[in-house]
Amino acid sequence: MLKLNKRDTLLFVIVTAMVLLAPFLLNPFPQGSSMAQMFNAGYPDLMQRFVIFGILVIGFNILFGLTGYLSFGHAAFLGIGSYAAVWMFKLLSMNIIPALILSMIIAGIFSLAIGYVSLRRSGIYFSILTLAFAQMSYNLAYSVLGNPSSSYNLTNGETGLQLALDDPRILDGAAAANGALPVTKLFGLAMRDSYNLNVGGWLFTFNVGYYVAGILMLISFYVSIRIFRSPFGMMLRAVKSNQQRMNYTGLNTKPYTLAAFVISGMYAGLAGGLLSSMDPLAGAERMHWTASGEIVIMAILGGVGTLIGPIVGAGFNEYFKNILSKINDGVLHQWLSFLPDGLENFIVGILHYFVGKGWHLTLGLLFMLVIIFLPGGLVEGGQRLAKMFKSKKTDDESDSNNTPAE
Numbered sequence: 001m002l003k004l005n006k007r008d009t010l011l012f013v014i015v016t017a018m019v020l021l022a023p024f025l026l027n028p029f030p031q032g033s034s035m036a037q038m039f040n041a042g043y044p045d046l047m048q049r050f051v052i053f054g055i056l057v058i059g060f061n062i063l064f065g066l067t068g069y070l071s072f073g074h075a076a077f078l079g080i081g082s083y084a085a086v087w088m089f090k091l092l093s094m095n096i097i098p099a100l101i102l103s104m105i106i107a108g109i110f111s112l113a114i115g116y117v118s119l120r121r122s123g124i125y126f127s128i129l130t131l132a133f134a135q136m137s138y139n140l141a142y143s144v145l146g147n148p149s150s151s152y153n154l155t156n157g158e159t160g161l162q163l164a165l166d167d168p169r170i171l172d173g174a175a176a177a178n179g180a181l182p183v184t185k186l187f188g189l190a191m192r193d194s195y196n197l198n199v200g201g202w203l204f205t206f207n208v209g210y211y212v213a214g215i216l217m218l219i220s221f222y223v224s225i226r227i228f229r230s231p232f233g234m235m236l237r238a239v240k241s242n243q244q245r246m247n248y249t250g251l252n253t254k255p256y257t258l259a260a261f262v263i264s265g266m267y268a269g270l271a272g273g274l275l276s277s278m279d280p281l282a283g284a285e286r287m288h289w290t291a292s293g294e295i296v297i298m299a300i301l302g303g304v305g306t307l308i309g310p311i312v313g314a315g316f317n318e319y320f321k322n323i324l325s326k327i328n329d330g331v332l333h334q335w336l337s338f339l340p341d342g343l344e345n346f347i348v349g350i351l352h353y354f355v356g357k358g359w360h361l362t363l364g365l366l367f368m369l370v371i372i373f374l375p376g377g378l379v380e381g382g383q384r385l386a387k388m389f390k391s392k393k394t395d396d397e398s399d400s401n402n403t404p405a406e
Contacts, residue, residue: 008225011308015221019214022047023197023204030201034334038326041319044194044207045278049318051210051217052274057298057310058217058224059267063260064296065305066228066236070127072292073114073134077107077265079141079287081272083154086161086282093171094182096191096212096277100270107269108262110137115261119254122243134292141284160283184277186212191278209278216274217311220267225307227263236260301370303377312378320366324359 004012018025027042029035041047056078064070081103088099118129146157155161163181172182184191191209198204227233235256238246246253276282285291294317302313332348332355339347354362374381 002222004225005229008229008307012218012222012225015308015311016218019051019218022050022210022214023206027202027204031203032201038323038331041322042205044192044205044210046318046322047207047210048213048274048278050315051213052271052278053298053314053318054311055213055217055220055274056268056271056295057302057314058220059264059271060295060299061304061306061310062224062227062236062267063264064299065309066233066240067257067260068240069119069122069257069261070296071118071130071261071264072127072289072296073130073132073137074264074268074295075289075291076114076134076137076287077111077268078272078275078291078295079137079282079284080110081107081269082276082282082286083141083161083272084269085273085276086163086280087154089163089169089184089276089280090161090167091170093169094184095171096184096186096273099184099277100216100273103269103273103276104266105269107272108266111262111265111268112258115258115265119257119261131289131292134287135289138284138287138289141287146284155282155284158284160281162281184209184280213274213278216270220270221307221311228307232256232259297367301367301377303379306377306379309377309379316378317363320363321359324355324362325357327355329356 002009002012023042025042026047027036027040029040031040056074060071060074084103084106085096085099088102092098114130114133118126118133121129141155142157145152146155147153148156148159165181169182186208189208189212191212192207194205194207196203196205235253239253239257243253272282272286275286298313298317299310300313301316302311303309329348329352332351333344336344336347352358354365370377374384376383
């Protein structure tokens with residue numbers, strides 16, 4: 001099926017089911033309940049981020065997971081894709097297809113140029129070069145190319161590039177029928193359109209933008225599987241295993257690593273274009289080094305070099321970021337109201353630094369725990385659990401077979 005082996009086909013079916021059923025899976029509690037306010041994540045914008053960042057980390061995994069080259073500058077391609085998409089919305093049409101195509105092309109061109117220079121070095125030197133290029137891109141977008149009073153204002157500086165009523169939009173016209181800014185769409189379907197399904201006390205939201213991004217993530221995931229199983233993917237694994245030995249045999253590995261870098265950059269450009277397609281605004285903060293670090297964290301959380309790891313890592317990061325940032329002192333007091341007042345206030349005073357605005361600290365601790373106890377990421381944790389249950393089942397069957405007949 002789809003030229004995948006049985007195991008990869010099963011994995012692809014599982015991911016497809018997760019994407020299609022996400023509105024149900026991410027809303028486990030009835031609408032309006034205190035648990036739903038904290039733990040439900042079936043909101044259109046959040047579900048969009050799940051799959052968009054899944055695309056981003058899938059692409060990053062092709063570079064880092066297969067070749068071992070750690071890039072600290074992938075957020076630059078994310079930002080470039082975002083800016084390219086918004087410019088397409090401003091100049092041509094609000095249809096997202098031309099915007100996404102341009103995002104991938106521009107990100108591919110930039111990744112080709114940056115990769116050609118950076119891949120002259122390996123290891124930490126490669127990482128530092130990509131970080132330097134990313135920060136250069138960020139500063140260009142934030143100031144040099146973002147001066148509103150300049151004739152070459154391409155990024156609009158700290159305000160960010162956004163739509164305006166007087167944009168030409170050659171194919172669509174400047175404004176919507178009611179005089180408001182037009183919305184992004186795919187052949188008449190607006191990305192913000194949603195259908196709400198009420199079942200008992202549950203509310204499930206099916207958003208057009210989410211499913212468009214979800215389908216693109218499934219395509220990206222399928223391409224990633226094919227790359228992993230291809231001779232090209234085997235060559236990239238050989239580079240990761242021992243690039244120096246390959247060079248000694250006379251094989252030039254640079255075209256392979258450069259191709260992986262460009263493919264990875266185009267994935268990031270697609271993710272940036274999708275972010276702008278869901279909300280037509282592009283800002284320089286998407287290119288900051290902290291955004292690149294978050295990409296690395298998501299990849300490591302899920303499991304570097306695994307197929308489903310990037311999706312798991314991106315979902316884990318975005319989900320817990322959403323939950324931890326919503327918890328405040330009032331919620332903590334509500335949860336701990338059964339304790340004596342003095343003890344309750346003491347515990348809330350401690351937890352205050354780990355939730356709300358301090359969610360970064362908790363997420364950092366979770367990341368440390370994964371690194372220490374699950375070096376292979378959350379996928380390794382799942383493999384350990386599967387192996388444990390499998391061995392337990394085998395032991396039970398062995399015991400039943402060894403029981404003497406009465």
